[in-house]
Amino acid sequence: MAFRYRNLRRISTVFPRLLSGAGCEHCGEATNIASCSMPLAHTLEKIDTIGAWRGVHVSRLSTFAEISKEVPQEVDLIAYIRSTFDLVEGPSHRWVNVSDKSIEFFNKDGAFLLVAGEFLDDPSGCQSDRIHMFEKVKLLQQRYPWLHVFAFQSCASVCSMSDHDRLINVIMEEYIPFPILLCSKIFPEVASRPCCMLLKGLKDPPLYHERDIDLSILHEVIKDLSEQLAKNASNANKLNSTWSKIREGFKEPYACSSLQNLVLCFPACISADESGNRLFLSDSNHHRVIVSDCDGGILDMIGSSPGFEDGDFETAKLMRPAASYYHASEDYLYIVDSENHAIRRADMGRRVLETLYPTCNDKGRSGLWSRVLDKLGFKRDAGMKSVEFDSEALLFPWHLLKSVDDDLLIMNKSFNSVWIMDMGSGMIRNVVKGHGDIMELCGKQIMEKVSHLKDISHDFLQQLVHSSYSLGGISYSGLVSSLVALGDRLLICDTVSQRVMMMNRQADSSSSIEFSNLRVLALPYWLSFPLERAFTTGSVWEAHVDHLQSFTLLPGKIDVRCTIGIPGKTELVEPLEESCVWRQVRGAAVEVSGLNNTAATKEKVSAAKRWSAQKWYDDLDNLVFEEEPELSSEENTTPHTDLEDGKIHINCAVNTSPGTSEVFILAPLYLKLQSSYKTCKDTEEKAAIIAEILKPDRTEKSVRDEIVHSLLSLNRDLGELVFVKPLRIKLRLEIINPPKPENSRDIILTDSTVDVNVTLS
Structure with missing residues (x-):
């Protein structure tokens, strides 16, 4: 009805303009347009255009006009x-x-x-x-x-x-x-x-x-x-x-999927804990917030995959986080969850993420069955009140500032709206619209932050951003959440080169922050699938497997020894540690673990979830009530996998029974070009090498060419570029029935060892 009423109202504004006289000779053209099979809204646009072009005023539409036969x-x-x-x-x-x-x-x-x-x-x-x-x-x-x-x-x-x-x-x-x-x-x-x-x-x-x-x-x-x-x-x-x-x-952009393999993918916003020497970097298109020190050492990570879910840092889900604000007295980090239209609050002490706005609908959900669903990966996303199409709704927030009244000032990217939110309750007090009112409310704070850019050349700023937004004549006001000043240092997010720049304003020098301790990032979200998905979406695994091998064995314990050769012309940035290896098993296998049964550490648990499972519903009670073991100080170390002769060794043990089993081994390899290629001046050659590694030979040449262009558009030294080579190994184990001894019903179990050699292109 609203649609019909709108068109009727527009008709009423058109007909009074129709006059008699000489203008009738042009009525036929208007009638032809109005009589064809065009939508009404488009017809009105045509009538308005004709009247303006002819310079005439038409009083009425001729009912004898010939109907146009032109196709709209x-x-x-x-x-x-x-x-x-x-x-x-x-x-x-x-x-x-x-x-x-x-x-x-x-x-x-x-x-x-x-x-x-x-x-x-x-x-x-x-x-x-x-x-x-x-x-x-x-x-x-x-x-x-x-x-x-x-x-x-x-x-x-x-x-x-x-x-x-x-x-x-x-x-x-x-x-x-x-x-x-x-x-x-x-x-x-x-x-x-x-x-x-x-x-x-x-x-x-x-x-x-x-x-x-x-x-x-x-x-x-x-x-x-x-x-x-x-x-x-x-x-x-x-x-x-x-x-x-x-x-x-969730639907993610496909065109820039190759850039997901970089350590950062559109690092959009950054904030700091000045007293604690911590940086909070929103790795927006990786849907996570990285906590690091000012030297680039990664301390923690908030968010595991795209979604909308509260919980521990390693299980919580964000959808394109943007600006953040650290409240020192509460040790809280307030995060703008842009695509979820939400404001999240991270308790840095307890390592728990919760939703401040909107109010969750399922906070009261509890019980045994809910805990079982959570353990099986069917945990519901955080409840969300229905967002109406009105001016008061918090839609696609991006920037975040703190007012003098301890309120949160939340702005969208285009600076069309500012939502004033109570920091404690998450209630929106007021909504301000219009550049004039927004400048009056928070223009001074924006000017103070952007003023740090006055010592940086205009050409250099143009290289940092694809485009700049301005509010009230303030140049580069769109970078208000993309920079933070720490003493004489200024840190700026470079979304073009997918890095964070550190500017020393006294020495007039700049450098890119080199991140270390990458194992804390664990597996990228596009590698880790919930365990139960493997039972129903095997075809997805087939399309992403780097190595597939089958074995026919007797039932019992199987020691799997994998030897992986890293791609040529590259080197590991950091040794692959046990905490970054992710194993899955399905079918007749009943257990999967590291070969040496090394105890997990707190750092390991925070870095990656290692799943072990058997026939699904057999151990629901154990899945629900299991507790993480307390670790002694002697066990508080994270061993890394062996690296001999440039090859990685990953081991695991599987207990099997007669039937078919499948074992998956996943790991992210953080690579960069060998030192000999760092001095190579041919940037296109470096880009071609990286593109060949990120996309195997079976990929179409046009896709690899697009990756090369994407890498060249980064405008940085590709010899120092750190990228992720996903490792995916799938082993099929066909466990046959062994011959039974006479006068015995027992199955004799055997110990087997399989060697798996993987060569990555």
Whole structure:
């Protein structure tokens, strides 16, 4: 009804402009437009355009005008888009942020939300509008996961690497999870200004077509559409929007996936504990907050994987954390959880993360069955109150400051809104909108932080950021959460080169922080899957296995000895420690452990979860009530795996019974180029070596070329670049029934040893 009322109101503003007389000769053109199968909103736009162009005023529409037989422009556009679904790249198009397999998600009978505009162009004053548009689209995608969202961008050449690199930067910076279609053809209806279309199918006229995304109206249209589609019982559950976030519901950008293998991926914001000599770095696109000292030694990590979940640091989940603020007297770290529209609070003493805003709906959930589900990996995400489409909702916060009244001042990236939140209760006291009011409220604090940049050259600042935001004439105000001053040192997040720069203002020198103690980071989230997922998604493992080998053995204890040769032309940054090795077993195996049965340490437990399991439901009681053993001071060491002749040795022991078993061994290898390549001046050669390591030979050459371009766009010495080579080993154990001795029902168990040699390319 809101949609119909809006169009009716617009009609009432058009008809009074229609006059009689000479203008009637032009009525036919207006009637043709109004009579064709275009959506009403688009028809009104055409009438307004014609009136302005002709310079005439028309009194009425002729009822005898000949109906236009021209095909509407947007129908041509949709037909063209439909023709591109079978190929990621064609003569006049190229899909970005999508893979050959993921493009198959387009269900031609589903509902589509198309956003078209000039995303690459960044005219002065329009960047805030672009950010706001992306936020609206992502919000709709989060709320309606069944809605297929994609974008359309016209460009001169779809093969232009400069356009491609610029678009990758936009995808990383705005964290765009939906595909974008680059097209060399010109469609006038979507070339001038961004527009939005909602389509029930790719053969039906658009249900919504506007120059702007009006969330309130579009929400009503989508609700009506979901009610129509929900009549089909098979789709009813999928269309039910509960605003719940499960892990499988998160969609991450695909275009910049190769940069996930760097130690940092879009390090966006940083804060400090000056008295404790600690830095809090938001590794945003890795969905974690890294705690380190000022020399780069990593002390701790908050967040394990993308999601929305409270708990210990190693199990809690964040979704693209941004700014943070450390409260020294409480030893709390307040974190902006941007994609979750939340504010989180980390108790640094207890190492526990909790949600300050919004209020969780499931805090009272407890009981034996809940604890069992938590142990099995089915723990529900933190409850979240439904976010309404209104101006008061905390949507995509980014910056965080502390007011003189001990309130938290939370701002979005485009500085359109400031939410004033009580630090203790998490209650939003007030919402301030408009640059003038925002400057009056927190302009002084922003100016004080940005003033630290006055001694840095403009050219150097331009290299640190893809784009700069300004608030009230303050240059580089968008960096307010990306820098922190500690005495004579200034630390700045470099989201272009994926690093943190340290500037010595007295010596007028700069250097990149070299992070150490990388084992605390343990396994990247894209390596570690919940154990129970291995039972149902074996095909996912097949696609990511570096080494697969099968053995036929007798039942009993099996000692597995793995020898791994690291990729040529590289060296380990740090020895691979036992705490970074992750093992899984499924099937007939009943136990998996390190070969020497080394006791776990507190550091090891905080660094990585090592799972051991048998036939799932046999040991639920043990899973629920198990307690971590107290460790003596003699055991408080973390041994590293052996490294002999440039090879890594990983061992484990498995107890098996007759049947089929599978053992998975995962580990992150932190590598960099050998010293002999550090002095090599050929940057493209270094990039090609790293690209070959990150993507095996079976990968298409075009993908490796894109990785090379991404590495070259970092604008840094690739000889010092630390990257992660994921190690994935899968062993299949076929345990046969041994011959039974006469007059005995027992099975004789044997001890076996298998040697696994792995060569990484």
